[in-house]
Amino acid sequence: MKMIVRTASKSYPVFIGPASLDELGDLVVQNNYTKLLVITDEIVGSLHLDTLKANMPQEIPSVVYTVPAGEKAKQLTVFEACITHALEHGLDRKSCIIAFGGGAVGDLAGFVAAAYMRGISFIQVPTTILAHDSAVGGKTAINHRLGKNMIGAFHQPDAVLYNTYFLKTLPIKEKRSGFAEAVKHAFISDPAFLQYLMTEITDLATIADDKLAYILRRGIEIKAGVVSVDERESGLRAILNFGHTLGHVIETSKGYGIFAHGEAVMVGMIYALHLSEQVTGLRFSIGDFVQWAKQLGYQTTIPDDLEFQQVYQTMLRDKKTLSDQPRFVLLEEIGKPVIVDMDQKILENTFSKLKK
Numbered sequence: 001m002k003m004i005v006r007t008a009s010k011s012y013p014v015f016i017g018p019a020s021l022d023e024l025g026d027l028v029v030q031n032n033y034t035k036l037l038v039i040t041d042e043i044v045g046s047l048h049l050d051t052l053k054a055n056m057p058q059e060i061p062s063v064v065y066t067v068p069a070g071e072k073a074k075q076l077t078v079f080e081a082c083i084t085h086a087l088e089h090g091l092d093r094k095s096c097i098i099a100f101g102g103g104a105v106g107d108l109a110g111f112v113a114a115a116y117m118r119g120i121s122f123i124q125v126p127t128t129i130l131a132h133d134s135a136v137g138g139k140t141a142i143n144h145r146l147g148k149n150m151i152g153a154f155h156q157p158d159a160v161l162y163n164t165y166f167l168k169t170l171p172i173k174e175k176r177s178g179f180a181e182a183v184k185h186a187f188i189s190d191p192a193f194l195q196y197l198m199t200e201i202t203d204l205a206t207i208a209d210d211k212l213a214y215i216l217r218r219g220i221e222i223k224a225g226v227v228s229v230d231e232r233e234s235g236l237r238a239i240l241n242f243g244h245t246l247g248h249v250i251e252t253s254k255g256y257g258i259f260a261h262g263e264a265v266m267v268g269m270i271y272a273l274h275l276s277e278q279v280t281g282l283r284f285s286i287g288d289f290v291q292w293a294k295q296l297g298y299q300t301t302i303p304d305d306l307e308f309q310q311v312y313q314t315m316l317r318d319k320k321t322l323s324d325q326p327r328f329v330l331l332e333e334i335g336k337p338v339i340v341d342m343d344q345k346i347l348e349n350t351f352s353k354l355k356k
């Protein structure tokens with residue numbers, strides 16, 4: 001199946017399904033790429049690189065660069081090594097980078113593409129559930145020890161080829177991480193989708209293929225709808241950050257990769273739901289939601305070793321913060337997000353209640 005993402009700077013196709021890699025050859029020809037650089041990670045490369053290679057047009061020269069798996073890929077040293085590899089192998093301005101992996105590879109490789117010779121093409125070939133979010137919308141970035149995704153650019157891909165066959169080898173922790181972003185998409189825009197998820201999904205290890213396909217498609221539709229209105233987060237796009245203010249702090253404070261991104265976002269969403277109850281008067285059974293999240297294996301409390309004062313300092317560096325005022329995405333209702341400047345005392349009291 002094919003969807004089109006339309007943003008102010010560019011429109012591009014997202015192909016979803018087991019045959020999506022068939023599109024690669026045509027894309028390479030249509031766009032006249034001179035050379036391809038596949039950036040993948042060591043796990044995805046060892047499991048699936050042969051499948052990707054089998055779908056790459058043999059007449060175009062290609063090279064592969066393998067980076068560490070997970071958040072370790074999103075570092076300046078790895079970014080520099082990718083640029084060096086591209087220079088040493090003669091990539092030019094008409095070359096194309098293929099981001100082959102989950103969100104970490106996508107964010108890194110997209111940023112390499114955004115920066116190399118001031119910007120070349122890239123194609124997302126995502127391999128995780130989470131990537132229904134990360135491969136669409138053009139946010140690319142690497143991390144800084146003081147904050148998540150602090151060094152990056154907006155740079156849209158030429159296409160997204162989402163071969164759902166790759167998802168078969170995902171470990172349960174990564175399924176959980178990716179599913180949390182689908183829950184986020186439901187919370188910010190579609191109460192019926194949230195209801196569907198909470199009713200139909202009771203075990204992440206055994207989601208039926210048709211249900212997973214629907215969840216990915218609906219998540220991409222919601223994300224594409226937001227980025228088509230506000231590509232560079234001048235306003236509306238911030239709603240995609242629901243759960244991320246605390247989520248990113250958890251990732252940064254615990255050390256990148258300890259909590260998977262979506263696992264941290266789940267705790268952040270539960271925090272934001274409690275804040276919403278107090279600040280916007282949200283009426284929603286948080287207890288039922290937390291029970292369901294626990295059943296799916298999520299941690300639903302704030303890690304015990306996090307201290308509010310330190311957490312608050314990291315929140316102040318969040319990209320949504322303006323003039324030292326932390327801003328949160330809260331919900332007035334399910335599907336009705338609002339951006340709110342937050343009072344430190346409310347943040348602290350709710351934080352204390354949600355610690356283990």
Ligand SMILES: NC(=O)c1ccc[n+]([C@@H]2O[C@H](COP(=O)([O-])OP(=O)(O)OC[C@H]3O[C@@H](n4cnc5c(N)ncnc54)[C@H](O)[C@@H]3O)[C@@H](O)[C@H]2O)c1
Pocket residue numbers: 041042043044047069070071074101102103104105106107127128129130131133134135136137138139140149166167168169170171174177178181261262
């Ligand atoms: N740019 C965006 O809009 C956006 C959106 C959401 C998240 N993100 C970022 O995405 C990253 C998380 O992405 P992710 O959850 O895809 O994680 P990931 O890319 O770190 O992959 C997680 C782990 O799963 C492995 N893996 C990937 N595909 C696999 C497969 N098919 N089979 C077996 N193992 C596989 C990887 O090697 C890695 O060890 C975070 O850095 C987050 O900040 C970006």
Ligand SMILES: O=C(O)C(=O)C[C@@H](O)[C@H](O)[C@H](O)COP(=O)(O)O
Pocket residue numbers: 133137139141148149181233237238240241244319
């Ligand atoms: O696409 C967006 O916009 C998002 O916020 C999606 C998030 O799921 C994603 O984690 C994103 O990388 C966060 O962006 P950041 O600007 O808060 O670093």
Ligand SMILES: [Zn+2]
Pocket residue numbers: 133181244261265
């Ligand atoms: Zn996210």
